[in-house]
Amino acid sequence: MLILHCPYCGMDVDETDLHAGGQAHLKREGPGSSDEDFEDYLFLRENPKGVHFERWRHVYGCGKWFHAARCTNTLEVFGTYPAQTLEPPQEIRDKISGKRPGWSWGMFK
Amino acid sequence: MSNAVSALQGKVAPGEVTIREAGLRGMITLRGDLSDKQIRRVCTDMTDQKFPEAGKAHCEGDKGICWMSPDEVLLLVPYAEVNDHLTRIAVALKGKHYLAENVSDARALLYVEGEFAREVMAKLAPVNLHPDTFGPGDFRRTRLGQVAAAFWMRDEDTFAVICFRSVAGYAFDLLAASAKAGAVGHFVEG
Amino acid sequence: MSTRLADHGRLVNKNKAVSFTFNGKHLRGFEGDTLASALLANDQMLVGRSFKYHRPRGVVASGAEEPNGLVNLGKGARFEPNQRMTTTELFEGMTATSQNHWPTLEFDVGAINTALARFLPAGFYYKMFMFPRPFWKHVYEPFIRKSAGLGQAPKDRDEDTYEHFHTHVDVLVIGGGIAGLAAAHAAGERGARVLLMEQTTHWGGRAAVDTPEIDGQPAPEWINSTVQAIENMQNVDMRLRCTGAGVYDHGYALAYERLTDHAPDAEGPRHRLWRIRAKQIITATGAIERPLSFAANDLPGVLLASAVRDYVVNYGASIGDRTVVVTNNDDAYRTAITLKQAGLEVPVIVDARTQVEGDLIDRARALGIRIETGKGIAKVKGGKRVTGVALCAQAGEGAVIEEIDCDCVAMSGGWSPVVHLWSHCGGKLNWDAEQAMFRPDPERPPTSHDGAAFVATAGTANGHLFTAEVMGDGWAAGRAAAKAASHMTRGGEAPLGQDAAEGPISPVWLMPQGASHALRSKAWLDFQNDVKVSDVQLAAQEGFESVEHAKRYTTLGMATDQGKLSNINGLAILSQSLNDDIPNVGTTTFRPPYTPISMASIAGVARDDLFQPIRKTPISDWANDNGADNEPVGQWRRPYAYLRPGESVEDAVNREVKNTRENFGLLDASTLGKLIVKGPDAGKFLDMMYTNMMSTLPIGKCRYGLMCSENGFLVDDGVVVRMAEDTWLCHTTTGGAERIHAHMEDWLQCEWWDWKVYVANVTEQYAQIAVVGPNARKVLRKLGGMDVSAEVLPFMQWAEGRIGDFDARVFRISFSGELSYEIAVPAGQGRAFWDALLEAGEEFGVMPYGTEALHIMRAEKGFIMIGDETDGTVIPQDLNLQWALSKKKEDYLGKRAHERSHMADPGRWKLVGLETEDGSVLPDGAYAIASGTNENGQRNTQGRVTSTYYSPTLEKGIAMGLVHKGPDRMGEVIEFNKVDGTTIRAKIVDPVFYDKEGEKQNV
Secondary structure, three states, rough: OOEEEEEEOOOOEEEEOOOEEEEOOOOOOOOOOOHHHHHHHHHOOOOOOOEEEEEEEEEOOOOEEEEEEEEEOOOOOEEEEEEEOOOOHHHHHHHHHHOOOOOOOOEEE | OOOOOOOOOOOOEEEEOOEEEEOOOOEEEEOOOOOOHHHHHHHHHOOOOOOOOOEEEEEEEEEEEEEEOOOOEEEEHHHHHHHHHHHHHHHHHHOOOEEEEEEEHEEEEEEEOOOOOOHHHHOOOOOOOOOOOOOOOOEEEEOOOOEEEEEEEEEEOOOEEEEEEHHHHHHHHHHHHHHOOOOOOOOOOO | OOEOOOOOOOOEEEEEEEEEEEEEEEEEEEEEEEHHHHHHHHHOOEEOOOOOOOHHHHHHOOOOOOOEEEEEOOOHOOOEEEEEEOOOOOOOOOEEEOOOOOEOOEHHHHHHHHHHHHOOOOHHHHOOOOHHHHHHHHHHHHHHHHHHHOOOOOOOOOOOOOOEEEEEEEEEEEEOOOOHHHHHHHHHHHHEEEEEEEEOOOOOOOOHOOOEOOOOOEEEHHHHHHHHHHHOOEEEEEEOOOOEEEHHHHEEEEEEEOOOOOOOOOOOOOEEEEEEEEEEEEEEOOEOOOOOOEOOOOOOEEOOOOOOOOHHHHOOOOOEEEEEEEEOOOOHHHHHHHHOOOEOOOEEEEOOOOOOOOOHHHHHHHHHOOEEEOOOEEEEEEEEOOEEEEEEOOOOOOOOEEEEOOOEEEOOEEEEEEEEEHHHOOEEEEEEEOEEEEEEOOOOOOOOOOOOEEEOHHHHHHOOHHHHHHHHHHOOOOHHHHOOOOOOOOOOOOEEEEOOOOOOOOOOOOOOOOOOOOHHOOOEEEEOEEEEHHHHHHHHHOOOOOOOHHHHHHHOOOOOOOOOOOOHHHHHHHHHOOOOOOOHOOOOOOOOOOOOOOOOHHHHHOOOOHOOOOEEEOHHHHHHHEEEEEEEOOEEEEEEEEOOOOOOOHHHHHHHHHHHHHHHHEOOOOOEEOOOOOOOOOHHHHHEOOOOOOOOOOEEEEEEEEEOOOOOEEEEEEEEEEEEOOOOEEOOOHHHHHHHHHHHHHHHOOOOOOOOEEEEEOOHHEEEEEEOOOHHHHHHHHHHHHHOOOOOOOOEEEEEEEEEEEEEEEEOOOOOOOEEEEEEEEEEHHHHHHHHHHHHHHHHHHOOOOHHHHHHHHHHHHOOOOOOOOOOOOHHHHHHHHHHHHOOOOOOOOOOHHHHOOOOOOOOOEEEEEEEOOOOOOOOOOOEEEEEEOOOOOOOEEEEEEEEEEEEEEEOEEEEEEEEEHHHHHOOOEEEEEEOOOOOEEEEEEEOOOOOOOOOOOO
């Protein structure tokens, strides 16, 4: 059972207090978008064995959504950060590069 | 107002650890920019308490401020004064972006009182409740059995637990059953 | 015969007799006995029958690894099957019965299977019961079900209580032997918060029996002083009778504490399930001795060598007068020495090794014990208990050299470290060929959230069989764990251990090495599931080469003991059969729990009334006192109807509908979700959330709104109210309050985080009561207060004011089609308000109505219900709700999805009303059939029923459904199938059955 650090509450939280929300950093496609872009946004997801970026909500706590950078293979958590961002913070990307050289995920490296 | 009742109307389950519903309590949810001086000011003025940091609550008697999230506090005030306070907030924060709602009737407040109150709570909540880690002044929103709850310690032997009104009976019975089952003997003051 | 020795038994109090019954027979043991030791002391060697062949079985082990000694324990509300007698503490009045035999333990008809063993090989069930096919259902399955399963299922409700307990510690030490004690001591004195647990009733583990020297004192003395020292540490909690059951991700562990199993009349919970978060976990779980595989090694009286000396030393119970020791290692010599020193006979030590040398061998020789090297046991003789052994050369095929009378065989095939907890969360193993064991690979440990190791093993569990190594290892593990948890205080030095020098083990997987098929098919690997050497060899031969396949084909290790004794031996046989090395074949997966834990401990306090939270409105108590027949709606229980004495549910529903339409009804609508949405951007935000335009709703007005997912499907509906310039109140469905609140927060936090909007869920702040019917206004006027006239408060508007003594928000909205006010008052006053309405409504024919009346009335009006007309694949257009899709808005959730070709397809199934030709009620969910069949040969369909009721107002069945191009086919008759295979004809009609113009609600 995972333990994740809620960046808002500043505390480590049990998975049972959290709600998983799937892949992070999706770009919304609205009216006028192409069928391909809309499909990509609505249905297509990364499914890596390794570095992954996910959405989690501290649902039994502050109710805030945050993102977690995590290894799906070892369950190592590289870091968590608030959801109000379009991309993972450089600090976390550097940390991942230190631990998983050559990683890539979607548009990020 | 005279015909208002709390969820469990002051129900008590006496024992080595006693579970007691606190009765009618005034509660206001206030959402806004918690770094805003006027917002902090209105909270502290209303409750005579210091403004809490993340994970903390400052409560005394039936007044208090609980940190709920980065943009939300729960204000505890006497039940009868809630509307006056809402008016006060509206005046003080006029023109600001905020939300203040009376939630006094949406919640229930339970007290868990007794020597092993800490262990009664630890039977039900996935929280580190060791005395070195959680003490008076700390505030936590989490799960109690299968429902959402928030709690803080009034003193070394007393927890105050807030849950939704609809599940007050469940939370009360859960705490009462856990209290009745006795101490675990795990937490030693250290 | 097995009996009690006069001057042995360090754990039993011979001054305190305890009486108990086994299979109805009254027996006596001592305080401190296990059920197994007490039975052995009473010469009860036969304790059960094996699963498949019903072979007579006796106790093999002395601890958690016991495969045979399983009993039904207790009676009635305390009955529990499959209890291991080796770990069951004896108490006064215990009742135990043996399992898996009929009619009696001594005479079991099922034992015929032994004679048929030749016809019941591995995979027998898979092969035998294939043909003829109909036999499976009518002959084979009923027969197998009757004979399968161990023990009996309890029939009465469990009367005990159980609980959970959460704790966070720096270091969790699992295992209270000398390694665990050393680890806990080292971690504790460095200031770490430590939880130390031991599954048995005593600290010290095997060292208390084998008494090596630690720090210059005999082990028991060191154990006592160390336990005392740890007890004095405020930061260490010690728990006996507490098993580390499982190790999981990120330092999570489950432990199973048995509080009153040994004292069933004591107060308090029976079991406690510990839910632990540990920064570091040390598994000091010891090792389990392996049996040897020789013919008839399953007879009662053949035990593990360590168990034989445990029974003597701990309980003063001797298994037999003459014990043959058979071994491939030095440790078993301790058993011979112990027995000899207790005055018992050891006719011979049969050692498979050709060369033996060491302190223990010298001591055995000095005691005059005969030692036969290079020998093995060809077979054990006896029926229901051992009467002798036949010796042979280990290197041969089993030719008998000599027969020796004995009544006990003590066997040792070496030791397997208990690596289960290390392995649960991904710790890897290495094969140590020298010691013939799998041991943890410290280079490949389970890792935690930070990528660092969080489990370490210590002592024997780490593959250290000698006290010197064990002490150093346990101490170092404790120190390292404390350090990893940031506790650096200096502590003492590692204790020094010392024991007898031993020679090397020689792996023996089969005895004798070249045993014939006849011998191999009597050489047991898994005692509980009846798997023999020949079965595993057959599995390999038939192509089940993967260890996981072989396990499932033979059922090796699949019993309640999970192969604690059998797995390594079975694996070795498999690897030999495959001509491969043991590490290449690998092990099966170790899964939690380590030993079985009670289902009730998993449930904890969540049973009966606390099984799940039941949500109550302020009116629920009144409803339950007044005939409410409840239905679950999420965790709420809403009255389906209010039954009067003697009234059927159907009659009550019809009465409630008619009365509401004709007089006056009250509905407890408190469960409807109420979300406050406030801020300068709230209008813009709601325009994204709803398909309709909400930003233009004038203050004081209400508007029905639809919500779609980004995929275009309907997810919720409800009335939106404009309360102030920057504030809206959004009503959701009963089940939608939390879900839609979360939905809004998700979009606000993760997509439009720069928009200035706050949302608050105030659902439970208000009791909301629908005041409905032609007399509604009269009742409110009688209560007095605000003006509720049609002029001041017209349909689809709202106002705040006083109704009688209550502060109220009054919404002129109607889900019934009648004149209706939904009135919200603070929840604390909800019951008083309800009572006031009942009282005032008395003269106007007041009746509360339930959810079924609500549903019928909305169906009569053709109103859709989320969850009935929608199922996650339905879009607003399907329900003829195009009017609610704003064309003025550039964007809203679902708009892009609706542009997809399939969503715009004119051939979609759409909402219509349905009326049967005979006025009967259509079956719920029935499909409208079409001509022809699809590619799977199934009848084509052209629609389905979504809501169907008997309408008391119209006195006939009415229904709504989704039908292919339905609205274009008004008047057409289509057929719906029924479960009995017949069909029913129904006409496509307008879905609004009642008051189409809306005159009744708009007065």
